[in-house]
Amino acid sequence: MIAAVTTDARRLVVTEVPDPVPGPGEVLLRPLVVGVCGSDLHLFDGDAGALSGAERGLPRIQGHEIAAEVLDDPSGRFAAGTRVAVWPLLTCGTCRLCTAGAVNACPSLRVIGVHLDGGLAGALAVPAANVVPVGDVAPAAAALVEPVSVAVHAVARGRVRPGDRAVVFGGGAVGQGVCLVLADAGVSTLLVDPAPARVRAGALWGAAATTTTTHDGLAAEVDAWSGGQGPDLVVDATGVPSVLDTALHLVRAGGTVVAVGLTSAAGPVHTGLLAAKEVAVLGSSCCTGAEFATAAALVGRWADAVGALPVRRIGLADTVSALSGRDADDVVKTLVDVTG
Ligand SMILES: [Zn+2]
Numbered sequence: 001m002i003a004a005v006t007t008d009a010r011r012l013v014v015t016e017v018p019d020p021v022p023g024p025g026e027v028l029l030r031p032l033v034v035g036v037c038g039s040d041l042h043l044f045d046g047d048a049g050a051l052s053g054a055e056r057g058l059p060r061i062q063g064h065e066i067a068a069e070v071l072d073d074p075s076g077r078f079a080a081g082t083r084v085a086v087w088p089l090l091t092c093g094t095c096r097l098c099t100a101g102a103v104n105a106c107p108s109l110r111v112i113g114v115h116l117d118g119g120l121a122g123a124l125a126v127p128a129a130n131v132v133p134v135g136d137v138a139p140a141a142a143a144l145v146e147p148v149s150v151a152v153h154a155v156a157r158g159r160v161r162p163g164d165r166a167v168v169f170g171g172g173a174v175g176q177g178v179c180l181v182l183a184d185a186g187v188s189t190l191l192v193d194p195a196p197a198r199v200r201a202g203a204l205w206g207a208a209a210t211t212t213t214t215h216d217g218l219a220a221e222v223d224a225w226s227g228g229q230g231p232d233l234v235v236d237a238t239g240v241p242s243v244l245d246t247a248l249h250l251v252r253a254g255g256t257v258v259a260v261g262l263t264s265a266a267g268p269v270h271t272g273l274l275a276a277k278e279v280a281v282l283g284s285s286c287c288t289g290a291e292f293a294t295a296a297a298l299v300g301r302w303a304d305a306v307g308a309l310p311v312r313r314i315g316l317a318d319t320v321s322a323l324s325g326r327d328a329d330d331v332v333k334t335l336v337d338v339t340g
């Protein structure tokens, strides 16, 4: 099969490799569309600080945001041609976190496309438990189920109720997904991103308000928007360390801050705000299998909005261009047409 293989830091070749052989309980898939995200860029750069263990895995076929169709399921559970998204987590199943249901935080977590070969290839074998049918959702939308699933978990961490207000930093696919999940939950959201195209997309994805003001003047805007109350929840989907400090300043007393952006950088925080406002600060990583299925249903319900997201579509042969640099500001996601 053809595959895009990351052979070394910042080196990728599109080449023929042996077909995968499905093991017991595995389903053979044909990837159709695969999204590229920030964590893919980190791995490609050789900066795996936020992806422990991944740096030892080269050569690697990357790609964990996978829309695919079933080629063969020996168990007969999935018919050939069934369109699916792939929950990309493999967990140990026996540790304290796994047995408590927090499988996404398993210390032995492995991610398809990060620690194991992923979707940027003509075929992929994954455990049946990781295969989630998406009905007739278009492949480009199905590739967005994974970032939306990260948002589903982040919002679950945020403990919101209908009628709450949330500020979301970062209009990438996860931040957009957070707006979508919050809108679906009846929470009013203000999306903050410096790029006009990204806040326009946020308005489509359910953000009630948007702003491109990220520093001076933001506090006043948030104050006016929340009627002087401050938001109940602030979500950092940027991974920029200074955003955490901004979030602590903005959130209402007794509110919650959820950090979902990946970074290996550090930044100063006014720690006194934690006690003074009794803020809960929670990290959020990936999602559970049930949350992934929730995300697939959400993408189906919001198909028009999902289809309107500004994306860049490239062929497998151009994968290196997607991994070599950040997306332009008018694009929220680069999607690789694996079969194109
Ligand atoms: Zn990702």
Ligand SMILES: [Zn+2]
Binding pocket: 091, 092, 093, 094, 095, 096, 097, 098, 099, 103, 106, 107, 108, 109
């Ligand atoms: Zn575990």
